[in-house]
Amino acid sequence: VKLGMEDRTTSGADIASTTGTKIITFSNAFYATPSLGIAAQNMATGDYFAISSKSATGFSIAFKNSSASGVDRTFDYVAKGYGLIP
Numbered sequence: 001v002k003l004g005m006e007d008r009t010t011s012g013a014d015i016a017s018t019t020g021t022k023i024i025t026f027s028n029a030f031y032a033t034p035s036l037g038i039a040a041q042n043m044a045t046g047d048y049f050a051i052s053s054k055s056a057t058g059f060s061i062a063f064k065n066s067s068a069s070g071v072d073r074t075f076d077y078v079a080k081g082y083g084l085i086p
Contacts (some may be wrong), residue, residue, distance in 0.1 A: 005031055005083040013078050014041075017049075019065045019070035024077065025058040031083020032056055041074040049075070056085070
């Protein structure tokens, strides 16, 4: 038995993170956890982001400043994986 699953990509652009944790849910789940690329905009010196709860259905992201306080930043993402679970 041979099983073939097509590669697929989903993305989002110009998403406001808010000052807390932003939850992103993919419209259709991947078969396995995809790889993620994040492009952050309007970052200040010392700002960083942390990705958590990464799974086949989505991920969570939080932006913080150098004092570890939540900050509202805009970001884009690209998720690349395979398979489709509607």
